[in-house]
Amino acid sequence: MNIIHRISFRTDSPAAKFFEAEGFKIKPGIINGYDIGENDPKWPRIQEAVTRYEIMDFQYKTDFTKKEIDGAEFLVLSPKTLFEYPQPSDDFGYKETTYKPGVGCRKCSVGLEQQKPFSIKKAPKWGKRNILQLNWVFGEYFVSKELKEKLEGKIPGVHFLEVLKYPKGMPLDDIFQMVVEKRVALALPENAAFQICDVCKGKKYVPGILARGFQPAPVEKDFAIAQSQEFFGDGGTAFRITIVSKAVYQLLLEVGIKGVDFIPCSP
Numbered sequence: 001m002n003i004i005h006r007i008s009f010r011t012d013s014p015a016a017k018f019f020e021a022e023g024f025k026i027k028p029g030i031i032n033g034y035d036i037g038e039n040d041p042k043w044p045r046i047q048e049a050v051t052r053y054e055i056m057d058f059q060y061k062t063d064f065t066k067k068e069i070d071g072a073e074f075l076v077l078s079p080k081t082l083f084e085y086p087q088p089s090d091d092f093g094y095k096e097t098t099y100k101p102g103v104g105c106r107k108c109s110v111g112l113e114q115q116k117p118f119s120i121k122k123a124p125k126w127g128k129r130n131i132l133q134l135n136w137v138f139g140e141y142f143v144s145k146e147l148k149e150k151l152e153g154k155i156p157g158v159h160f161l162e163v164l165k166y167p168k169g170m171p172l173d174d175i176f177q178m179v180v181e182k183r184v185a186l187a188l189p190e191n192a193a194f195q196i197c198d199v200c201k202g203k204k205y206v207p208g209i210l211a212r213g214f215q216p217a218p219v220e221k222d223f224a225i226a227q228s229q230e231f232f233g234d235g236g237t238a239f240r241i242t243i244v245s246k247a248v249y250q251l252l253l254e255v256g257i258k259g260v261d262f263i264p265c266s267p
């Protein structure tokens with residue numbers, strides 16, 4: 001496991017001189033930036049410099065070894081592609097047309113329960129990928145017809161739902177929502193950062209906690225695929241993370257899933 005930081009600083013600042021002395025190439029332009037892992041032998045010195053020079057340090061992902069990924073009992077899906085927007089997008093109108101009325105919060109999205117298929121303006125040209133997410137809807141996955149056909153009936157607790165072409169409402173023939181039916185609680189650390197909505201008092205965890213290290217493990221272990229009971233998110237969006245068992249992970253690899261990363265849960 002290697003926790004990757006994206007650090008950046010002004011080229012005319014004292015920090016630039018420090019990085020130059022450490023052997024980093026300083027490029028022309030106002031800002032210089034690098035991705036550095038905590039496993040890098042230079043990291044302890046860089047970490048010290050981050051404090052000393054008040055450098056921007058954005059800890060944004062964790063790289064895992066193949067052994068860590070293949071050895072995990074459960075893994076979380078993480079999308080590589082975001083596509084389009086749920087419609088109607090004006091004033092987040094899709095929240096009214098897609099979710100059950102009177103359930104969940106229209107402001108922070110915590111507790112929304114889907115009632116109708118999503119609508120989008122056009123289907124994706126899939127190319128090499130076969131799974132993606134829509135912008136704003138970070139809890140749901142959408143797959144190509146080909147991937148749907150390969151998976152149909154093979155994963156307990158999954159069904160596929162049509163996606164409609166906006167505004168006419170007819171079903172698109174090459175994109176389907178992969179609906180995950182089960183929800184499980186996560187074993188989150190007590191100090192996990194969260195926000196409370198001022199309208200509904202709903203709680204959502206800060207997505208940044210998913211960027212560092214292993215993903216939170218499910219409390220219950222007896223499932224193939226599930227979404228978290230807990231919400232994550234920022235501003236007007238909230239999402240549940242999607243967790244798969246090792247067997248489902250292997251099945252997804254076998255059928256040639258392309259477009260998600262698999263991040264191991266804590267052992």
Ligand SMILES: [Zn+2]
Binds near residue numbers: 105197200
């Ligand atoms: Zn709310």
